[in-house]
Amino acid sequence: MTMEHANPEDLDLYALGALDGEDKQALEAHMASCAACRRQLAAARQRTALIGLSAPPLAPPPGLKNALLQQARAARPAGASRPALKPAGKIRWGLRFSLGFALASALLAFAAFEFARQDLERGRRIEQLQAQVDGDAAALQAMGQITGAPDSAEIALLEQPGGPPGQARVVYNARMGMGIYSGQIAPAPAGKTYQLWLVPASGAPVSAGLVDANQQNGAVVMRLAPGVAAKAFAVTLEPLGGMPQPTGPKVLVGLVNAG
Ligand SMILES: [Zn+2]
DSSP states (O other): OOOOSOOHHHHHHHHHTOOOHHHHHHHHHHHHTOHHHHHHHHHHHHHHHHTTOOSTTOOOOTTHHHHHHHHHHHHSOTTOOOOSSOOGGGHHHHHHHHOOHHHHHHHHHHHHHHHHHHHHHHHHHHHHHHHHHHHHHHHHHHHHHHHHOTTOEEEEEEEOTTSOOEEEEEEEETTTTEEEEEEEEOOOOTTEEEEEEEEESSSSOEEEEEEOSBOSSSOEEEEOOTTOOEEEEEEEEEETTOOSSOOSOEEEEEETTOO
């Protein structure tokens, strides 16, 4: 099948992913041997990219092409001497002549609304995943540094008489000011949270952050000021959001160098 140079509307449709069947094959066959039309397609892709259509591979909204064709028919000049009935397969050739700039703009605005909405949602999901992956990667790297350092200490945190059942483990490196907490405690009562504390050799306890009751399979990395020698680690029960200093009962306690 031979073909003259592709018309801009076809290229816009192609760039939108809305051209299919024989039309698509013919256009691709032509472009394979026509650098001029490949450049036109690149320009069409840039136009669509400007309105948020750049990301592959988005399915065009259903009805996009039909809506376009209907508008094209409506836009045909009233005096145009065209047959009242056209074979369905030929309608795109009418489109070629009647699809004006205003119509193309309307199409792109219509498509932009739908595509931009999809893109926004997808973009948000990708951002969230990326942040999670980045966070996980940073945490994993920190865990490797902490567990791999010869001067890291491992501390077992044990449940306290009268308190909820639980146990936890802290690997702490004073030089780095970092540690890893993993453990499991009975769920905190409503309105309360568990908070982890570093008890220094001298001075007041330092918050090492909130911990979930079930942190068995999701260790958390603590980032503290470096150079603080620890005497103990403790988990206390605190109001939601945590406290600057411990106020609640000690739930788990582990002494450093306890043997
Ligand atoms: Zn060409």
